[in-house]
Amino acid sequence: MHIDLETLLVTPAEMAGIDRDAANSGIDSFALMERAGQAVAAAALRHYPGAFRFAVLAGPGNNGGDGYVAARALAMSGCPVEIFGFGPAPTHGDAGRARKRYRGPVRPLQDYVPAVGDVVIDALFGAGLSRDLDGQVGAVIERVNWLALPVVAIDLPSGVDGRTGRVRGAALQASHTVTFMCRKPGHLLMPGRALCGDTEVFDIGIPGRIVAAASHHLRVNEPGIWRMSLPRASAGAHKYGHGHLAVFSGGRLATGAARLSASAGLKAGAGLVTLLTPAEAADDNAAHLTAVMLRQIDNVAALRALIADPRLSAFVLGPGFGDFARARDYVMALRDRPLVLDADGITAFRDKPPELFSAFADGPTHLVLTPHDGEFARVFADIADDPALSKVDRARQAARRSNAVIVLKGADTVIAAPDGRALINANAPPWLATAGSGDVLSGIIGAHLAQGMPAFEAAAAAVWRHGEAGRRAGSGLTAEDLINVLNGLDQIK
Known part of the structure; x- marks a missing residue:
């Protein structure tokens, strides 16, 4: 580092x-x-x-x-x-x-x-x-x-x-x-x-x-740490060379969060983004999408058929998803693929954390968990309850246990890797705490994973870009404003 x-x-x-x-x-x-x-x-x-x-x-x-x-x-x-x-x-x-x-x-x-x-x-x-x-x-x-x-x-x-x-x-x-x-x-x-x-x-x-x-490998999250991992477009670049991100949508009355993630992923540099929707929400999603593609997925069999295409390079599951049993099934099907698990995707494992951790225990780290404190406590209850631990300590222990990169969110977001590296983010303005902000962050991380960035660097870069977007958008921002001011990867100095 x-x-x-x-x-x-x-x-x-x-x-x-x-x-x-x-x-x-x-x-x-x-x-x-x-x-x-x-x-x-x-x-x-x-x-x-x-x-x-x-x-x-x-x-x-x-x-x-x-x-x-x-x-x-x-x-x-x-x-x-x-x-x-x-x-x-x-x-x-x-x-x-x-x-x-x-x-x-x-x-x-x-x-x-x-x-x-x-x-x-x-x-x-x-x-x-x-x-x-x-x-x-x-x-x-x-x-x-x-x-x-x-x-x-x-x-x-x-x-x-x-x-x-x-x-x-x-x-x-x-x-x-x-x-x-x-x-x-x-x-x-x-x-x-x-x-x-x-x-x-x-x-x-x-x-x-x-x-x-x-x-001991603790730093402030700054571009100098992960800039060299950012993908750069070549003169002969095409959309598949920038990765294909897939984002899972919730049901008919809970589609907005996933669309925010998908739009953020496209803006953050993914070459293609597909929203994976259940049948009940397909019409609602179709009415709102333009550059983001749409694919109906209603069960694990359909998902397995979809991911047989290796060009789908990363996934985001959780924002507004709702169906915990289906979320667990989908995660198990994606155990070998880069995955951002947020919100309901994390809560789905509150009664079965070891099932999640064992699924991603082997091989290079390719799971990113993005909990706030409440979600963290649902799957890492003993770590969350230990008063002697700092936020950095909690994130590091959780990362080691889960073999995942942990993005423990808040005004002082901590990013931790299973190998002990940790960063504290410092550029997020207070007005970033607004509805949909976390969904945007998940989409940015997903875009970075889709483009081949290592999980730790993908998460760290996304957290920093998310904060920078909030600073540029100014107070009173909405989640849509964040997406609109996301700068291209090649603009980070």
Whole structure:
């Protein structure tokens, strides 16, 4: 996978190991702390040059040490600064050294009275927090958030778990977050992402090779990761060379979702798209289709006859499908073919998950599951119920169990492969949460599979394109708007 530090994500435990490896390699750890604190001070001055007071809330660990450095830099710049410390003042290590170099007084955290005009420098806990905050800290956080004071968080807003993005009792709402070397999962997983404000990644001087060596195949979903897998049209290209996608329609009163998927698949680059419809819905579908073809399929025998044609290269089953028993039968018939299973296609296996997983257990991964949290819990109940797991952990475990690529949807969609690779998507605007949006995503993934993309790259590229389409369509979009603004594969830079 791509190793650009802009896309790489490391957990707090991995970052602690990176810090140790850097120190063991001969890099001065206090010099790293100095650079980190100076970067925070620079960001605070850049964004809030007119602050009445910089209130630095400093914890007892290295995050607090960064805060002492930032406070010293701000004071040397002539800014009004006060530090409020939580817990015992650091006396040893880099944090103790930073505390000694700060010449001003340090008052206890409970003395801090937030006031309009304050800019808070949050140096309490950072990304390594693994417990719920106590009441004293929670009370300060509540007062700061109630006044909506600007907060510049060091590494991660205090109260946000850097591994999971969850809030540990209470959390500061930051306007800006300054982190170092690369982002943590908590910067992108909800609700942490919403609490970070604008996140700036500052290179404090740890060699990229040390950072990359400690990571475990977790990245931000960006085109650089999958761009080389995108199919490119040659001068002699024809429609069959771009793949033939088939999408299953539901019954007469549930045809729209499948048509959205089919239209998205055609727009996303599939050379041909066929809607597979039951007889009861054939007339309704025929009245709405133009470039998308139509084929009546009412049972497994008819499906088996259809898929004898190898030119049908990928399938989407689930959007608006409704008939769970038939869905299971169709999936079993398609066990050797690239398949996107969404919505009702996933729910159809809520009582028989092992049947689905065993059907796709062998060979290269060619199944993509696209659940939201509720659908995920129906087929991966034990994984969904484990409170210790992050969203990334859940997606990875589900991918390994099912031998499928998992697209665990949401504002912080995670894409995971059975081999442990995982991506967190970050480009989806909030207005993408609209009826039919997921059906469009399934069609884009199907189009990528139909064109021969590997399942993981097909899903990752589709999730990113889906988010980009939402951004371009703007707030108030409908699912049809998403389809209309899907750009061609050759336009992704």
